[in-house]
Amino acid sequence: MNDFPQSGRPVPAWFTDAKFGIFVHWGAYSVSAWAEPTGELGVVDPDVWFKHNPYAEWYWNTIRIEGSPAQEHHRTTHGGRPYDEFLDEWKAELFDPADWVELFARAGARYVVPTTKHHDGIALWDAPGTGIRNTVHRGPRRDLIADLAAAVRARDLRFGVYYSGGIDWYAGRRDPVLHEDRMDEGRPHEAAYAAYAHRQVIDLIDRHSPDVLWNDMGWPRAGQADLPELFSYYYATVPEGVVNDRWDNAHADYLTSEYEADRANEWGACWENTRGIGFSFGYNQTEGPEHLLDPADAVRLLVDVVSRGGNLLLNVGPKADGTLPQEQRAVLEGMASWMACHSEAVHATRPLESGSADPHDGDPWVRWTRDERHIYAFVADVPDEAGGRVALKTRPGLLDPDTAERLDGDTVKAEAGPEGIHITSAGLDTPLPTAIRFATR
Numbered sequence: 001m002n003d004f005p006q007s008g009r010p011v012p013a014w015f016t017d018a019k020f021g022i023f024v025h026w027g028a029y030s031v032s033a034w035a036e037p038t039g040e041l042g043v044v045d046p047d048v049w050f051k052h053n054p055y056a057e058w059y060w061n062t063i064r065i066e067g068s069p070a071q072e073h074h075r076t077t078h079g080g081r082p083y084d085e086f087l088d089e090w091k092a093e094l095f096d097p098a099d100w101v102e103l104f105a106r107a108g109a110r111y112v113v114p115t116t117k118h119h120d121g122i123a124l125w126d127a128p129g130t131g132i133r134n135t136v137h138r139g140p141r142r143d144l145i146a147d148l149a150a151a152v153r154a155r156d157l158r159f160g161v162y163y164s165g166g167i168d169w170y171a172g173r174r175d176p177v178l179h180e181d182r183m184d185e186g187r188p189h190e191a192a193y194a195a196y197a198h199r200q201v202i203d204l205i206d207r208h209s210p211d212v213l214w215n216d217m218g219w220p221r222a223g224q225a226d227l228p229e230l231f232s233y234y235y236a237t238v239p240e241g242v243v244n245d246r247w248d249n250a251h252a253d254y255l256t257s258e259y260e261a262d263r264a265n266e267w268g269a270c271w272e273n274t275r276g277i278g279f280s281f282g283y284n285q286t287e288g289p290e291h292l293l294d295p296a297d298a299v300r301l302l303v304d305v306v307s308r309g310g311n312l313l314l315n316v317g318p319k320a321d322g323t324l325p326q327e328q329r330a331v332l333e334g335m336a337s338w339m340a341c342h343s344e345a346v347h348a349t350r351p352l353e354s355g356s357a358d359p360h361d362g363d364p365w366v367r368w369t370r371d372e373r374h375i376y377a378f379v380a381d382v383p384d385e386a387g388g389r390v391a392l393k394t395r396p397g398l399l400d401p402d403t404a405e406r407l408d409g410d411t412v413k414a415e416a417g418p419e420g421i422h423i424t425s426a427g428l429d430t431p432l433p434t435a436i437r438f439a440t441r
């Protein structure tokens, strides 16, 4: 159990043990499925970001920015027609939640968090106050959240909900967001919207008892005073539930970072980094292999985050028909084949005490995790000329070289060296990390 100054509430062990979750951004924006693959949040110049937004789920905002390439694309490809029409075009005819969840589980995910209502205000369930503007009455004509929740829980994974409380371009405010410094101008703060959003989150709690409440972009000012009661209701309904940190500092069980943004939140005993497999959360048809993580990148991201005490919430952006893009499936399949023999070095582990063993970037790449009985060294990119030999810098006596074992079953030789442990093993020159297990002394 871990305490955080923010909420002072112990974070349930299931969350800190889970290590890996799957985010699902799926909406009417999956029909347009278009954004410029500009780059990562936190890396792209903020002055460029909104006009050239790489987030395909921001399509309705980006097409309203004068002179944006997305606006030109919308004009030439969709005749400039109303965004709302994409809801009716969205059919989800091939949506097979059990297929998704089986892949997520094999990849090592322990929780799944779908968007229930993103910034466009379109609900993926029969949300109170939305009339027919939801996927039950239009487009898919299906309660996509209930169907996914059932599949997730049938596979014994935890189910969370993403809700865009801070931005709603339909029920809230229509003005396009032009710059992060003016984000608040695009956010609804009125009492009517606050009541609308509050009622919808309560409805999600009542229907699904979600294990994670993942709110985004803050909470309307007129509703801030009611949040303590909402959280009390949530925890009474879901005693092992966790609440993220995006409620305008009202409350947080854990902190989040996104791509390279808010990396200062990556501290303490549990936090969560989220990103897409490419530069977007919603499916973006313009992304090519050069924009996407490959399986080794995704595994290294997961291992690095876990080695520092975090969870990774990796996003998939399904197509409008309900299939997962093949290039995104391939990444999860690659993670699944790696996870088949590496799960024990990831799930339910904790970081090593600081100073006991050094992570290393470059050649070789080294990260560490531990559980009660073992310490795991992850090694990658061992230069060929080293002949598979690598020196692991550890506190003297930390590891027993005689207990070294590679989790993939290949042979490894280990001996005590002046700075810790020397290991010799073949096949460590790949970008995909290999874990070597040592018994703790």
Ligand SMILES: CC(=O)NC[C@H]1N[C@@H](C)[C@@H](O)[C@@H](O)[C@@H]1O
Residues within 6 Å of the ligand: 055, 057, 058, 216, 217, 258, 261, 274, 281
């Ligand atoms: C740092 C931040 O507030 N990001 C908001 C961002 N969150 C992502 C998970 C996606 O839902 C984006 O579309 C959303 O704008």
